[in-house]
Each structure stands twice: as C-alpha cells, then as structure tokens.
Amino acid sequence: xxxxxxxxxxxxxxxxxxxxxxxxxxxxxxxxxxxxxxxxxxxxxxxxxxxxxxxxxxxxxxxxxxxxxxxxxxxxxxxxxxxxxxxxxxxxxxxxxxxxxxxxxxxxxxxxxxxxxxxxxxxxxxxxxxxxxxxxxxxxxxxxxxxxxxxxxxxxxxxxxxxxxxxxxxxxxxxxxxxxxxxxxxxxxxxxxxxxxxxxxxxxxxxxxxxxxxxxxxxxxxxxxxxxxxxxxxxxxxxxxxxxxxxxxxxxxxxxxxxxxxxxxxxxxxxxxxxxxxxxxxxxxxxxxxxxxxxxxxxxxxxxxxxxxxxxxxxxxxxxxxxxxxxxxxxxxxxxxxxxxxxxxxxxxxxxxxxxxxxxxxxxxxxxxxxxxxxxxxxxxxxxxxxxxxxxxxxxxxxxxxxxxxxxxxxxxxxxxxxxxxxxxxxxxxxxxxxxxxxxxxxxxxxxxxxxxxxxxxxxxxxxxxxxxx
Amino acid sequence: xxxxxxxxxxxxxxxxxxxxxxxxxxxxxxxxxxxxxxxxxxxxxxxxxxxxxxxxxxxxxxxxxxxxxxxxxxxxxxxxxxxxxxxxxxxxxxxxxxxxxxxxxxxxxxxxxxxxxxxxxxxxxxxxxxxxxxxxxxxxxxxxxxxxxxxxxxxxxxxxxxxxxxxxxxxxxxxxxxxxxxxxxxxxxxxxxxxxxxxxxxxxxxxxxxxxxxxxxxxxxxxxxxxxxxxxxxxxxxxxxxxxxxxxxxxxxxxxxxxxxxxxxxxxxxxxxxxxxxxxxxxxxxxxxxxxxxxxxxxxxxxxxxxxxxxxxxxxxxxxxxxxxxxxxxxxxxxxxxxxxxxxxxxxxxxxxxxxxxxxxxxxxxxxxxxxxxxxxxxxxxxxxxxxxxxxxxxxxxxxxxxxxxxxxxxxxxxxxxxxxxxxxxxxxxxxxxxxxxxxxxxxxxxxxxxxxxxxxxxxxxxxxxxxxx
Numbered sequence: 001x002x003x004x005x006x007x008x009x010x011x012x013x014x015x016x017x018x019x020x021x022x023x024x025x026x027x028x029x030x031x032x033x034x035x036x037x038x039x040x041x042x043x044x045x046x047x048x049x050x051x052x053x054x055x056x057x058x059x060x061x062x063x064x065x066x067x068x069x070x071x072x073x074x075x076x077x078x079x080x081x082x083x084x085x086x087x088x089x090x091x092x093x094x095x096x097x098x099x100x101x102x103x104x105x106x107x108x109x110x111x112x113x114x115x116x117x118x119x120x121x122x123x124x125x126x127x128x129x130x131x132x133x134x135x136x137x138x139x140x141x142x143x144x145x146x147x148x149x150x151x152x153x154x155x156x157x158x159x160x161x162x163x164x165x166x167x168x169x170x171x172x173x174x175x176x177x178x179x180x181x182x183x184x185x186x187x188x189x190x191x192x193x194x195x196x197x198x199x200x201x202x203x204x205x206x207x208x209x210x211x212x213x214x215x216x217x218x219x220x221x222x223x224x225x226x227x228x229x230x231x232x233x234x235x236x237x238x239x240x241x242x243x244x245x246x247x248x249x250x251x252x253x254x255x256x257x258x259x260x261x262x263x264x265x266x267x268x269x270x271x272x273x274x275x276x277x278x279x280x281x282x283x284x285x286x287x288x289x290x291x292x293x294x295x296x297x298x299x300x301x302x303x304x305x306x307x308x309x310x311x312x313x314x315x316x317x318x319x320x321x322x323x324x325x326x327x328x329x330x331x332x333x334x335x336x337x338x339x340x341x342x343x344x345x346x347x348x349x350x351x352x353x354x355x356x357x358x359x360x361x362x363x364x365x366x367x368x369x370x371x372x373x374x375x376x377x378x379x380x381x382x383x384x385x386x387x388x389x390x391x392x393x394x395x396x397x398x399x400x401x402x403x404x405x406x407x408x409x410x411x412x413x414x415x416x417x418x419x420x421x422x423x424x425x426x427x428x429x430x431x432x433x434x435x436x437x438x439x440x441x442x443x444x445x446x447x448x449x450x451x452x453x454x455x456x457x458x459x460x461x462x463x464x465x466x467x468x469x470x
Numbered sequence: 471x472x473x474x475x476x477x478x479x480x481x482x483x484x485x486x487x488x489x490x491x492x493x494x495x496x497x498x499x500x501x502x503x504x505x506x507x508x509x510x511x512x513x514x515x516x517x518x519x520x521x522x523x524x525x526x527x528x529x530x531x532x533x534x535x536x537x538x539x540x541x542x543x544x545x546x547x548x549x550x551x552x553x554x555x556x557x558x559x560x561x562x563x564x565x566x567x568x569x570x571x572x573x574x575x576x577x578x579x580x581x582x583x584x585x586x587x588x589x590x591x592x593x594x595x596x597x598x599x600x601x602x603x604x605x606x607x608x609x610x611x612x613x614x615x616x617x618x619x620x621x622x623x624x625x626x627x628x629x630x631x632x633x634x635x636x637x638x639x640x641x642x643x644x645x646x647x648x649x650x651x652x653x654x655x656x657x658x659x660x661x662x663x664x665x666x667x668x669x670x671x672x673x674x675x676x677x678x679x680x681x682x683x684x685x686x687x688x689x690x691x692x693x694x695x696x697x698x699x700x701x702x703x704x705x706x707x708x709x710x711x712x713x714x715x716x717x718x719x720x721x722x723x724x725x726x727x728x729x730x731x732x733x734x735x736x737x738x739x740x741x742x743x744x745x746x747x748x749x750x751x752x753x754x755x756x757x758x759x760x761x762x763x764x765x766x767x768x769x770x771x772x773x774x775x776x777x778x779x780x781x782x783x784x785x786x787x788x789x790x791x792x793x794x795x796x797x798x799x800x801x802x803x804x805x806x807x808x809x810x811x812x813x814x815x816x817x818x819x820x821x822x823x824x825x826x827x828x829x830x831x832x833x834x835x836x837x838x839x840x841x842x843x844x845x846x847x848x849x850x851x852x853x854x855x856x857x858x859x860x861x862x863x864x865x866x867x868x869x870x871x872x873x874x875x876x877x878x879x880x881x882x883x884x885x886x887x888x889x890x891x892x893x894x895x896x897x898x899x900x901x902x903x904x905x906x907x908x909x910x911x912x913x914x915x916x917x918x919x920x921x922x923x924x925x926x927x928x929x930x931x932x933x934x935x936x937x938x939x940x
Contacts, residue, residue: 002556003491003556004488006484006487006488006559011484013560013563014477014480015477016567018480021567022473031578031579033580035579035804038580039583039586045594046594046595046829046833048834049832049834053830056825067581079577084567086471086473086480087526089563089567090476090479092562093559093566097542098540099554107541108538110501110508110533111537111538113506113508113512113537116509117509120514138608138814141814141815142814149662152664168664168666184792184793191789192619192813193663194665195664240796296816302566303569303570304816304818319661320661323654326916330894331505343813344611344774345611346608346611346774348773348774352530355526359525360526362517362521363517363518364520424800436795438796
C-alpha cells in the first residue's frame with residue numbers, strides 16, 4: 001500500500017468510524033451471531049495474492065461487523081464498560097503509525113517520559129499521596145499478577161529468584177488474603193505465580209459485600225499459628241459484581257502490623273476518585289504497596305490502558321529486571337527502562353492516547369461524565385427500589401446496580417430461573433445488553449453505566465425494556 | 471469531541487501518518503533527546519479545562535516527535551525490527567474505533583472467530599503440521615511465560631494449582647533447559663513463575679552459537695542423578711544476538727525421551743518460514759508443545775501481535791481458566807473463550823490488523839519482502855567478509871549480521887573499546903541506528919534488516935556510513 005492508497009483508505013475509515021460512533025445505537029448491542037457462523041464465511045486458506053482494501057473493508061462490513069458486540073453502544077450495560085473517545089482513537093492511530101516499541105528509554109525517550117508525566121497527572125487526579133510511581137500495564141489482571149509476584153519476593157527477601165537453588169519450592173506456604181467478592185484475577189495470578197490455588201484465602205464479606213477486617217485478622221492469626229506464611233492482602237475498591245468497597249483504613253493497619261504487601265484493585269472504581277465527592281473511596285490508600293485502576297474502563301481511553309502505581313519500584317525492578325548485553329544502553333543508570341516494570345519486554349506507546357484524552361477533555365469535563373454516570377445509576381436504583389416488581393440486591397455506591405425481578409411468592413430456585421430467562425430474552429432482543437452475577441448465592445442482574453455516550457434517555461430505555469420483556 | 475471534529479482531526483492525522491511513513495528517512499533514526507528533556511517541557515499538572523486537538527497535535531510535533539526513535543525508518547537496523555504497514559495501521563485504527571474487548575466469544579464473536587481463522591492461516595503459511603492451535607498474545611515474553619507455566623503444571627500433573635496445599639513449595643526443584651544464547655525472557659519467565667533463577671540451566675552452544683544437544687542430554691542426566699526434576703526445554707530458532715538455530719530434531723528426541731515440555735522461541739525467525747527456502751528452520755517442529763513467533767517483528771503487522779501455538783490447549787486452559795459467575799455465558803461449552811488462553815482477562819481485537827495485512831499483501835508479496843531482507847543481510851555479510859578492516863563474528867542464516875571493525879594488531883580489550891566508540895559515533899550521527907551484543911564474550915556490532923521500507927540503497931548507505939565513521 002503506497003502513501004496515496006493509505007491516504008484514501010485512511011480517510012474512508014476515519015469517516016466510517018465517525019459515522020459508527022455517531023450511530024452505534026442503531027446496531028443490536030449484543031451480536032446475534034451463532035457459534036461458528038463467522039468462521040464459516042471466511043476462507044480456510046490465506047490468499048496467495050494481495051487483495052484490495054476496498055474488498056477487505058467490504059468483507060469487514062459484510063462478515064465481521066454482524067459478529068461484533070458493540071461496546072461503544074450507549075445501551076451497553078454489561079460487565080464493566082471499556083469506554084472510548086475520539087481523542088483516544090486518534091492517539092491509538094498515531095501510536096500505531098509511529099510503531100514505537102517503548103521497551104527502553106532509548107528506543108523512544110518521549111514514550112517513557114510522556115508515560116511518567118501522564119501517570120503523575122493521573123495520580124494527582126485521583127488524589128494519590130506523594131511517593132507512588134506509575135507505569136501503564138495492559139490490564140488489571142496483569143498488574144495484579146505483578147503485585148503478587150512482588151509480594152512473594154519481598155516476603156522471601158527476594159530469595160526465590162536470587163540465591164536459593166529451590167525457587168518457590170523452598171519458601172513454605174505463602175498466603176494471599178482477598179475477599180470472597182474479589183476479582184478472579186487474584187486466583188489466576190496466584191496460580192501463575194505458583195502460590196497454589198489453596199493458598200488464596202477468602203475473607204468473609206459484610207452485608208455491604210465488603211471485606212470484613214475482623215475475619216481477615218482472624219484468618220491471618222490462624223495461618224501464623226499453623227506455621228503458614230502470610231504474604232499479601234489484595235483489597236478491592238469497587239468489586240466486579242457490585243462495586244463493594246473494602247475498607248482500606250482497617251485493612252491497611254492489619255497489613256502494617258503483619259508486614260504484608262497490600263495491593264488495591266480498583267480496576268473500575270479508581271476513575272471515580274477524580275470526582276472530589278468520591279475521593280473517599282481511596283481513604284487509607286497511603287498504606288497500599290500497589291494500586292491498579294483502568295482508564296480503559298471508565299476514563300474514555302480505549303482498551304488497553306491500565307494504570308499501575310507502586311510505592312517502591314525496587315521490588316518490581318528486582319523481580320522483572322533483565323539485563324542482557326543486547327539491551328544495554330548508555331543511559332541505563334539515569335533513566336527508567338519500563339521493560340523492568342512489567343512482564344512483556346516490548347511495550348506500545350500507550351501514553352499518547354491517555355495524554356490526548358486528559359488534555360482534550362480536561363479534568364472538569366471528565367469529572368462531569370463520571371458524576372453523570374453515577375447519578376444515572378442511582379436514578380435506576382431508585383426506580384428498582386420503588387417498584388413492587390423489582391428488588392435491589394446490593395448497595396449502589398457508584399455506577400453499577402445489582403437487582404432482580406421479584407414480584408413476591410416465588411422461591412429462590414424459581415427466581416433464578418425466571419431472572420435468567422428474562423436476561424436471555426432482553427439480550428436477544430438487542431436494544432440493551434446486560435449481564436449477571438451471583439451475590440452470596442443469589443442470582444442478580446447487573447446494569448453498569450459507563451459508556452461514553454450513555455445519557456439519561458438510554459437508562460430510561462433500559463428500564464422500559466426490562467419491564468416490557470417481563 | 472463530536473463526530474465532525476473527529477472527522478477533521480482524523481483526516482489531518484491520516485495525512486500526517488501518510489507523510490511520515492513516506493518521509494521517515496528524513497529524521498535522525500535515534501532520538502537525540504537527553505534524559506529528562508521531554509518531561510521538562512511538559513506541565514507538571516493535568517489541565518482543568520479541555521484543550522483543542524490542534525493545540526495537542528502541535529505539541530506532539532514540537533515536544534514529542536523529537537523524542538521519538540523512528541522504528542519505521544528504513545535505516546533502523548537495531549535490535550530486531552518491529553515493522554509496520556499501512557494496512558496494519560488501518561486495522562489498528564478500526565480495532566480502536568470498535569473498542570471491542572475480546573475476552574469472551576460472546577463479547578464479540580467475530581473477534582474470536584477471526585482470530586481462530588488468521589492463526590490457522592499463519593500456521594499454514596509457516597508450514598506448521600496439523601494439530602496446533604493458535605492464539606494471539608502481546609509479546610513473545612508473555613507467550614514464553616505461558617509455556618513455562620504450562621510445563622510446570624504438566625510436570626506436576628497440575629497438582630500445584632489443583633490439589634496441594636503447598637503450591638510450588640511442594641514440587642521440588644523444577645528445571646528449565648535453554649541455551650546460553652537464549653532470550654532473557656526465559657529467565658524472566660522462570661522468575662515470575664517461581665521456578666527460581668538457579669533452576670534455569672544454560673546449555674552450551676556450538677561454533678554456530680546453536681544449542682549443543684549432547685550437552686543438553688548430559689545436563690538432564692546430571693539433574694536426574696541429583697534428584698532434581700527436569701521440566702522444560704526452551705529451544706530458540708533464531709537467537710536474539712545472531713539468529714542462531716537450535717537443532718529441533720535432536721532436541722525434540724531428548725524432550726520426548728524424558729517427557730519434557732518443548733517450547734520453541736522463534737520470535738523473529740518464525741516469519742522467515744513463510745518462504746519455502748527457509749521452511750527448514752522448523753525441521754522437527756512436530757515435537758514441540760508450544761511455539762511463539764511475532765508477526766509484529768517481521769510480518770508487517772504493527773506492534774503488538776505475537777502468534778502463540780500450542781499442541782494441546784488443555785494445559786493452558788487448566789492453568790489459566792477462571793470461571794466466576796459474572797463471566798459465564800450460554801455458549802461456554804461450545805466456543806473458545808480466549809481469556810483462558812493467556813494472562814490478561816481483557817483482550818484487544820488484534821486479529822483485525824493481521825487479517826488486513828495477510829489479505830492486502832497476500833502470501834506471495836510477504837515472501838518477497840522477507841526474502842529481500844535476507845538477501846540484503848547476506849550482501850552486507852559479504853562486504854564484511856571481503857574487507858580486511860572488518861570481521862564477521864557469526865554465521866548469517868537470516869537477516870542479522872554480527873561483526874566488528876578489526877584491522878588487525880589490536881587486543882580484545884582495545885577492539886571492544888574501539889567498536890563501542892564507533893557504535894556511539896554512528897548512532898549519534900543519525901543516519902543509521904544499530905545496536906550491539908556479546909557473542910561468547912566478544913563485543914559485536916549487529917545489523918538486523920527487517921523494516922518494511924528497507925531496500926538495497928539503505929543497506930549500501932549503512933555500509934558507507936560505518937566506513938566513513940571509522
């Protein structure tokens with residue numbers, strides 16, 4: 001493809017994306033494809049000869065697009081959002097054009113230094129105290145794995161990877177504490193890092209689905225009495241099911257008393273802390289050793305862009321650092337080589353899109369959008385609460401409502417069957433897309449409000465649709 | 471940013487990228503920024519109010535661009551390439567616009583099924599035998615970590631993460647064998663996965679810098695005799711320093727005899743196997759349990775896009791699978807949920823850009839470009855070999871030449887000092903960018919030829935520049 005062809009198809013594609021973002025709500029939110037339907041329309045073998053971009057883009061519209069679930073849709077209420085914006089898309093385009101690998105400072109000084117700058121900006125926006133250092137990761141799952149590995153290394157004085165011949169095999173049973181509502185990435189990280197699934201200790205939650213610090217303290221005491229080795233607490237600020245808030249102040253005190261690593265997973269909720277009224281979610285954050293939240297969820301920055309902050313980068317660096325001859329540069333002693341701050345060696349220039357978003361919107365506008373979404377969730381929760389047909393199943397501190405249809409007179413088993421059927425019916429209809437969870441065994445529908453274009457009318461439409469599908 | 475603004479700035483940016491790609495060689499390849507210089511030009515605090523994209527793009531050109539090292543430059547000969555193409559950039563743009571999270575089949579069926587399709591195409595293009603299953607990862611480092619974790623789990627019958635209370639602490643010393651020329655990601659992965667650095671056993675290399683199978687066999691025998699637990703062999707097809715080729719046929723036989731996991735790291739070289747004359751690099755690949763190579767290095771697909779193939783996905787799935795209630799879908803029993811094929815939960819729609827590249831270029835054209843680059847490297851190696859001033863330091867099977875200035879009469883220490891100084895002088899000058907390595911202790915300059923736009927004249931210019939900087 002020469003420059004003229006790139007220009008032509010690039011302009012066409014920009015126009016297509018502009019139209020798409022403007023008209024996303026005309027598509028069914030959830031793709032109606034059946035398993036295997038897309039693949040069956042694609043050739044089994046790669047083409048020998050090149051094909052025109054016109055042909056490829058035509059196939060995109062004809063074959064691929066019907067298989068897309070529309071995350072940009074203003075009535076996408078499923079999971080947590082992965083929201084987006086024009087400025088972020090342009091940042092991603094420019095990053096792809098530059099094609100920079102930001103593994104070392106030298107391989108693009110601007111990529112490293114802009115990342116340092118925007119991470120410092122982000123820390124300021126969410127009210128993080130001085131002394132944290134930020135780096136962009138792909139996802140919160142990866143950041144949590146990094147935290148667990150650093151906890152493992154600090155607890156064992158870096159002996160697993162420095163001196164001992166036995167690796168983790170010499171370390172005893174290292175224990176991780178997290179609530180029964182924590183994200184599955186804690187268990188996954190523990191498995192990858194070799195802790196063993198059974199060393200993830202699930203702490204009980206209170207009536208608000210937040211970690212119970214007394215139970216945490218009790219479990220640590222039992223482990224110490226039993227000769228096990230407490231290592232890490234992973235607290236959640238905004239759980240995936242219901243955005244419950246683990247109380248960081250008492251948890252931090254327990255972590256400090258026992259010398260445990262405190263990791264805070266605020267994947268969704270962290271963005272809310274840019275709004276002064278919601279800064280309380282990070283009360284006690286000064287006790288954390290690490291924190292992750294995802295601008296790609298709720299800060300208008302397209303996936304992927306996960307913000308990971310650590311208090312003392314030396315643990316990350318000592319665990320992740322590699323320094324083969326072919327990666328040494330003259331500046332190694334005076335710069336950050338972010339390859340040593342995470343798992344992959346190669347790194348995209350993600351700071352660019354975050355810089356575009358933070359500057360193009362500005363803090364004031366970003367706060368307005370977050371506050372709007374929270375307001376819409378509270379409005380929806382109010383409707384549920386007032387209705388005799390529906391029931392709220394958890395508090396609504398932020399943007400996510402857990403609820404179910406419950407007109408009375410049905411047992412739990414039947415309520416689950418009927419709500420599951422309602423979910424499938426609503427999602428198949430295509431106007432809205434929502435997902436489910438279980439809260440202490442109870443099947444719950446979830447509405448998470450956070451797509452960039454979601455406004456009052458879309459939430460009204462969701463409520464009407466749910467009621468009309470009964 | 472509304473649709474009209476997106477359209478306007480998008481068109482401007484497409485034109486800028488088109489101009490940039492066409493004129494990349496007018497920039498100094500290696501950025502001339504000094505440490506801290508970019509950051510000092512950026513505000514310490516984020517803006518309260520939004521700023522125009524015109525202002526932001528102006529700052530990009532004025533502040534950021536001078537800090538960019540130009541990976542698209544046709545005289546970028548450093549590290550390994552991370553090459554690029556117009557069709558790939560357009561694929562990335564479209565992927566960012568759609569904003570899809572491809573974690574589950576349901577969250578965009580087309581993302582999963584297009585990934586299955588293009589990975590099957592890639593396997594066919596490199597001549598992979600039937601029975602491998604492909605998934606896109608971010609980097610080879612991450613893929614190698616996945617391989618090591620799967621090896622660990624298979625060797626221990628999945629006991630670390632299934633039944634035992636002790637995690638890896640109960641497993642004994644699990645041993646990983648890789649050559650002394652292997653990539654640093656093997657050691658890094660071993661550290662993350664808790665093997666312990668000392669359990670990475672470095673196998674000797676022969677005069678071609680390829681793993682010596684006899685030494686491998688000897689080391690495994692010693693470990694068995696000492697009560698250690700051999701677990702995994704990581705063979706390299708195309709080492710980072712010199713693209714040396716570990717012999718897969720004898721290594722595969724050893725892996726089979728001892729029941730060890732065989733991982734093949736072909737991060738750069740794998741792309742060469744699309745050329746029939748270079749398919750031999752994968753002779754013996756049928757013995758591998760896993761293989762990684764990076765289309766983002768040498769197959770015109772912009773970073774990141776790493777192709778990971780496994781023979782039996784059950785090990786990956788059993789280790790990585792998480793299935794919390796909030797991620798369950800009605801199709802789980804009949805589809806691939808690629809969240810269970812790697813570390814992150816969230817996943818970008820990377821298959822789109824790979825599909826664009828494979829179709830827009832077609833296999834024939836891609837083969838031509840790879841063969842051209844290999845031919846240019848052999849041409850360069852010929853010049854070195856014929857000159858009394860220069861010396862080849864390793865065979866040149868593919869696109870990378872290791873060499874040094876050696877007019878005779880200088881000892882090793884002085885040769886290192888003089889070649890290091892030459893490297894710094896050449897890179898500061900800005901016409902070309904190359905990096906170095908050490909081969910069995912000998913300091914070597916490296917020229918790796920693989921940028922999309924690199925042609926005969928750029929390699930001629932590199933040779934002239936090196937000679938004029940003496």
